[in-house]
Amino acid sequence: MFTDNEQEKIQIAVFPVAGFGTRFLPATKSTPKEMLPVVDKPLIQYAVEEAYDAGIRNMVFITGRSKWSITEHYDFAYELETELEKRGKKEFMTIVDRIRPRDMNVMFIRQERAMGLGHAVLCSEPIVRNRPFAVLLADDLIYNHYGIQVLKQMCAIYERNQQGVIGVQTVPYEHTHRYGIITAGSRLDDRTYRIEDIVEKPAVEEAPSDLAVIGRYILPGRIMQILANTQTGAGGEIQLTDAIKVLLKDKTILAYRFEGERYDCGDKLGYLQANVQMGIHNRDFGEDFKEYLRSLDL
């Protein structure tokens, strides 16, 4: 399952999907927010495709209560597949096949209590062990409409530097209280910085910068030992940001200002924006959709 060059390439992606999604109630009462569709695909599928496109074949989902539909989405649907084959529906068979390519491994670990993102990541330790790995938060839909997808961009940086990489984006200062915010140190290039410090959800007057951590990480396996010793922080949860802060004491971690559009699909407005943007860029009906939008008397 894992090859020997584990130092050079990222082989595991972790998808924490055990959160409550309270900002998206009532839809998320029984439906995981990661299964909400943007145009025609659930959010989780965008994230998994991004990881697959970056060369990763081992997908680890950290699930919780009411998340069974994610497991179903990544299981083989024997009846559906047989039926489509019998009816000669090739086009639909391809759509179903693409969800889970044959060379992709999927693994599920249950986070029994939603004790925070850091805790969710720690749940993947029995699989990740001491290997470097990627973390993707599917509710951050990030799409580069014009080129290479973001995790692939980040894997290239990891492979060049053999150092952890965290995806960041500039945000308005009045929004810093929603994110982990980094203090950027020296630059490697226009988009890549060494991280000096990181703080979870600072108030605007305490924010060290406007560079916010967005849901894409490449982390060294060492973070697991740190997470195991991390106490609950902001919101009574085990925060990944707190563990990264400790990691920075003995490892260089890079911040990368990625190329791509990010839509916060854990938030209702962000989700609507994602649907409009992905609709506009849709190859089959994008032009018709634009036409429709233009016709609206707003």
Ligand code: UTP
């Ligand atoms: P969020 O902060 O977006 O939390 O978590 P949430 O609970 O999903 O959403 P709200 O704030 O209640 O609306 C960031 C990511 O971490 C996962 C979530 O599923 C999401 O992808 N997560 C969070 C877990 O897997 N477990 C947790 O205990 C907390």
